[in-house]
Amino acid sequence: MFETLPAPKMDGIIALMQAYAEDPRADKIDLGVGVYRDAQGRTPVMRAVKAAEARILAEQDSKSYLSLAGDAAFLNAMEGLLLGGAVPSARVAAVGTPGGTSAVRQICDLVAKVRPGTTVWVSAQTWPNHGPLIAAAGLQARPYRYLDADAGALDRDGMFADLGAAQPGEVVLLHGCCHNPTGVDLSPQDWAEVAALLESTGATPFVDMAYQGFGEGLDADAGGLRHLAARLPEVLIAASCSKNFGLYRDRVGIAMAVVPENNRASLATSLAGLSRQSFAFPPDHGGRVVSTILGDPLLRAQWQEELDEMRSRVQTNRRALADALRAATGSDRMGSVAAQQGMFSILPLSEAQVTQLREEHGIYMLWDGRVNMAGLDPSRAGDVARAVAQVMRSA
Ligand code: LMR
Secondary structure, three states: OHHHOOOOOOOHHHHHHHHHHHOOOOOOEEOOOOOOOOOOOOOOOOHHHHHHHHHHHHHOOOOOOOOOOOOHHHHHHHHHHHHOOOOOHHHEEEEEEOHHHHHHHHHHHHHHHHOOOOEEEEEOOOOOOHHHHHHHOOOEEEEEOOEEOOOOEEOHHHHHHHHOOOOOOOEEEEEOOOOOOOOOOOOHHHHHHHHHHHHHHOOEEEEEEOOOOOOOOHHHHOHHHHHHHHHOOOEEEEEEOOOOOOOHHHOOEEEEEEOOHHHHHHHHHHHHHHHHHHOOOOOOHHHHHHHHHHOOHHHHHHHHHHHHHHHHHHHHHHHHHHHHHHHHHOOOOOHHHHOOOOOEEEOOOOHHHHHHHHHHHOEEOOOOOEEEHHHOOHHHHHHHHHHHHHHHHOO
């Protein structure tokens, strides 16, 4: 039966992870997949997570099914973390999902139920899996301009001009913070203008929040989302706890719809129905770790401290790479990486140059020049910068 199965296309990020794992060179450098690494190059289990897990191990007395939406304590804690009381809970419908990826898919499936085939506006540079997830739900991704590559900053005019064409019933996907892959975020003023634009066009925002706490801080990073939720009738949200709780492989995410109060119950039932059709009940362990941490003032403070450490380390890595690139190239062309936010930035490299970096220097990054700043060992920043300068010269 599978003779006619089309040749599978491997996800680029996953293929890169595999290629890196198979590379025998001892001095290889992984700037590919978005995971945080500490000074020892490890992605450790956070101390607050360990403490919460110990508590769960000691206290949990059943692993029987919960509701399709998952643990209510997790849903409430995440509502607080994301929305910070910007809207009443009576407007919020949510379900736990296996990671942020499933949350994105679930929201797309939800949209497809009422607007099959509708357009989802996506920043021209985006997480490589957004397009396939949108297409899998039968929706159409349409790009809006986002990055001014020369300035390493937001192409504000381009973005607002493109989004001005969004129609009611269409969806606008926005990165809540730490834009993946550009590291270029909207300012509070930009968010206010986006809200006004969406209000006038009638298109619905869909905020993907995968890096809350890695930009400026937990509340500042959610400021744009909260502004949209307070101002607009409907906001769709997909969030992940992979990075900010370091729970990558435990798969902890949430799909959320902020809607007028009288629509809440039907949204909650629809989201739960979608869960039933794919994974039924969301995984519980990671979500319980999150609600245990967020519900305990001491654990919460410890987690925030660890998250602050991670954020500040990424900022240090950014400065180290920006300085090294300046020294190696004799130009400030890539200086904007120091000011960008979150795990990623894009270096102005062609795919051929990216391949050359991988083959000749053992430096792994995404085909579009995306580098994971959170994975950089700052003591290797000079090696990376010299190799980048060399492939740029030889182009
Ligand atoms: C990334 O962009 O590298 C991460 O979000 C990991 C993933 O699932 O792609």
